[in-house]
Amino acid sequence: MSATALVFTYNCNRRVHSYGSIRSALLEAVDTISDSTPPLFIFLSLQELTPVHDAFYFDNSEQYLAPFVQAVISLTDGGYKQVVVSSVGPTFGALFVAADRDDEFKISDIRTSAVSFGAMSTALKGVCAIRLTFEGVELTFVAAHFAAHSGKRHVRDSNFVNAARKLAFFGELSPGDEYTSFAQNDEQRDRDFFYKDNCHLIFAGDLNYRVDVQESTTTVASKGWTWPFPESSFLEWLPDDELSTVISADKPEEATAFWGFKEADITFDPTFKIKRPLKNGAVESDFQAYSSSRVPSWCDRVLYFDGFEDDSSSASSISVLKYSSIPSVAGSDHFPVYAILEIPLATTPGPISSVIGDLLATKGIATTTEDEITNSMHDEQQKEREAETETDADANAPSLSSEQLEQAEQKKRQLRALYKITTDQMSAQTSHRYARMGKLRKLESLIGFFNYYFATVPGFLWLITYLVISLALYLQIKDPIAEFLHVNKGTSILALIFGVDRIAPRYRRHYSIAQPEPTTLPV
Known part of the structure; x- marks a missing residue:
């Protein structure tokens, strides 16, 4: 028993794409399935879906996401549900x-989770993940966008480490827990880490790993190209692909990221950086389809975890039916990439191998093991037994007189009134703090927006512009920042310029609710 999944990753280049072009691309991918049966799951990993200001400041993503959603929903006669x-x-x-x-x-x-690691601690780059259970088997899908530019492999490796350390999937809150602090909630709620026993992991996105070839010193460079043409095919460059080097290490300890992950063989041309399309999407030649200023690279990838114990059945491992790109899609400087995966459901994949587990521990990456899962199940069963015991005790309790029942009912009414007053006060305080938090998040995002667009400006001009904008904003909101972060007003400008996280690390965890003032109990 198995399920097929279409994993589709595309860097949209911050442009609105047409419903027709996206649906045609998805149909092209689905048509490659041998038995013509549409996949059970479709996962879209979309990077740069919206312009920076829409994503961060105005939260206006609907018009950009809608063509993709509509294309998937109407892809087949039976359709899909989000x-x-x-x-x-x-x-x-x-x-x-x-x-x-x-x-x-x-x-x-x-359950969902997200981690950001962009400039100024904003979400210019980051990962977002979805974890669910289907037919008793856990699946995790991750959409990612890593740091760009050649020579930044170590930064991309660090992006993965941060994602693996910080992605955490929490269970539902119990009634009333929404009024406690975040730190207390983390202790009380079930939490899964990214790496987990018996859980399939699928990682897709613009990982930005580049081809490490030397710049051309031949006459090609004099014509505007800074990279040498391959003799016959771009596939000659695969040995120099950074990510292939990362995941194909002979020994796991030699890898610098993506421990336990695999990728199907690449048989398609690089997916970045594509020239702006000519009329009708035509290009002069395969080589000249790429920008002359960037070495063509396989930036867009789909990986899956296969680092389970060797004694686990091979029938429980993910298999790749098709892995390719779709060059027919225009409108971006990337080509979409897709993978058709066959995910086994008859058995769970088993525990993470001890070699991978020990290696992750040395990297400071936590894992959720079978023992923790079993203990969690035992805790739930223990709670159920205790609840049943309390119910039986209540049933066997001696009956009360009418006067005692009236007193108990009056006490209940008093407690309800007190609870309502208390929760109303706490809710008001929560709203107040979250309003402040929202303003600071928008402020960070706005500064990240300017940082993004001034990245190509000479350093001294960027610095002057940035400081002028920061100072203007600071003069407007210095008091709220100082009050919210519990720092003096001089420190608050440093928090504004260098990022709130770096000046006040407790910022994201400082939302615990203070105790309300004593309230007179109504009679």
Whole structure:
């Protein structure tokens, strides 16, 4: 028993794409399935879906996401239903399930998580993830956008490490827990880490790993190209691909990221950086389809985790039916990439191998093991037994007189009134703090927006512009910042310029609610 999944990743270059072009691309991918059966799942990993200001400041992503959603929903006669969408900045992950097989009712325990690691601690780059249970097997889909530019492999490796360390999937809050602090909630709620036993991991996105070839010193460079043409095919460059080097290490300890992950063989041309399309999408030649200023690279990738114990059955491993790009899609400087995956459901994949587990521990990356899962299940069963015991005790309790019942009822009314007053006060304080938090997040995003667009300006001009904008904003909101961060007004300008996280690390965790003032108990 297995399920097929279409994983589609595309850097949209901050442009609105037409419904027709996206649907044609998805149909081209689906048509490659041998038995012509539409995939059960479709996962879209979309990077730079919206312009920076739309993603961060105005939160206006609907018009950019809608063509993709409509294209998937109407892809086949039976159609698809949207399961969940997760996002971080302009990076989106959207999961769909076939609507004509009643499989949507087999999905449970849907959770999401996101981590940002862009400039100025903004979400210019980041990962967003979706975890769910289907037919008793856990699946995790990740949409990612890593740091750009050649020579930044170590930064991209660091992006993965941060994602693996910080992605965490929390269970539902218990009633009343929404009024406690975030730190207390983390202790009380079930939490899964990114790496987990018996869980399939699928990682797709613009990972930005480049081809490490030397710049050309031949006459090609004099014609505007800064990279040498390959003799016959771009596939000659695969040995110099950074990500292939990362995941194909002979020993796991030699890898610098993506421990336990695999990728199908690449048989398609680089997906970046594509020239702006000529009329009708035509290009002069295969080589000249690429920008002369960037070395063509396979930036857009789909990976899957296969680092389970060797004694796990091979029938429980993901297999790749097709892995290719879709050059027919115009409108971006990237080509879309897709993979058709066959995910086994008859058995769970098993525990993470001890070699990978030990290696992750040395990197400071936590894992969720079978023992923790078993202990969590035992805790739930223990709570159920205790609840049943309390119910039985209540049933066997001696009956009360009418006077005692009246006193108990009056006490309940008093407690309800006190609870309402208390929760109203706490809710008001929560709203106040979140309003402040929202203003600061927008402020960070606005500064990140300017940082993004001034990246190509000479350093001294960028610095002057940035400081002028920061000073103007600071003069307007210095008091709220100082009050919110519990720092003096002089420190608040440093928080504004260098990022709130770096000046006040407790910023994101400082939302615990103070105790309300004593309230007179109503009679």
